[in-house]
Amino acid sequence: MENDALKKLVNSITEIVINQIEEMKITSSKAIPIGVSNRHIHLSRADIDQLFGTGYELTKLRDLKQPGQYACNEVLIVKGIKGEIHRVRILGPERNQTQVELSQGDCIRLKVQGQVRESGNLKGSAPIELIGPKGAVKLEEGAIIALRHIHMSLEDAERLGVSDKDLVSVKVTSGRGGQFDNVLIRAGKGYELEMHLDTDEANAMMLKCNDSVEII
């Protein structure tokens, strides 16, 4: 065997071994990457028509980590009992019911009685007003403070020993340090592993996007 051929073989084997080790590291890690959710809006078809004009199509600014979800170029004014917040981003695609996700800090600023709710659970949630370029919408309900949650695939759920709808606790060792309790597991097809915190929660622990935490 020639010297060069031998070198090539050794390099190939080394590469295979390194890749295998890296993959083992990832699948044996319990780290959950963080996604910080700023205040945002999901819109129904009827409310898009009302705010932007009939038949208007939202335009994509960038994809989000969760497959099929994206930030739109369009923003709205959110109006509470007192005060407004301008340039609140819309996330697509359209949903069956309009949902406005605020932080508790936002709710205090707008004098909105925000309740911590799971996404989609809007019955009896706080009223809110949205103002767009072509019209306004007064919602009887729809403003919530999102319940802390972790998106994951069913494979990740099995690996991490949790199930869809479990409430878990999560340890924060970086930043200011601490723990979040009552964190909802949302395990299902088409989810990427990611813990969603709002800006109050991220700032309280000094966490940024792609920092990581661990389920305990």
Add this chain to the structure above:
Amino acid sequence: MENDALKKLVNSITEIVINQIEEMKITSSKAIPIGVSNRHIHLSRADIDQLFGTGYELTKLRDLKQPGQYACNEVLIVKGIKGEIHRVRILGPERNQTQVELSQGDCIRLKVQGQVRESGNLKGSAPIELIGPKGAVKLEEGAIIALRHIHMSLEDAERLGVSDKDLVSVKVTSGRGGQFDNVLIRAGKGYELEMHLDTDEANAMMLKCNDSVEII
């Protein structure tokens, strides 16, 4: 013994017993009441002169829980690298060095590189600008994010089994639930038992003033 005198005696004894039980409940409780600190400013004499005019005396709006500390009627504009926050309250009395306490949310809004610091530890902290009715002050350092801390008397420290400068963890069972780590104990004469959190931290756990937490 007359009936009335007997009744009176029984009432007196009952009252004494109830009071004793109440006192035992308080001293055996491990509850720490919460004080939420909104963004605020402590000013040096020189900076009061510069912002309000030479010799100006700050006026009291209301006393705070910590003896001798008070909120002033006076407010200032805080200006960062980008953007301003108006009506930021001054707390009295005067200090040796001006200190601006912001939340991480405020720092992001102002583009200030806020570091988590113990009160008074300002060396190398973030620069900030203050604008008052008679002038402005550009500080080379002085803006911090206050380190979570618990004020307490030496008697409370003994009762709770902690010492001045300890770092402890605190459990939050109300609100959204969780835990704060790296909480500084500030035990000394003239302190009232109170855990100080900033607005990000309070909102992340949905805590209000006078809610309580426990050292673990």
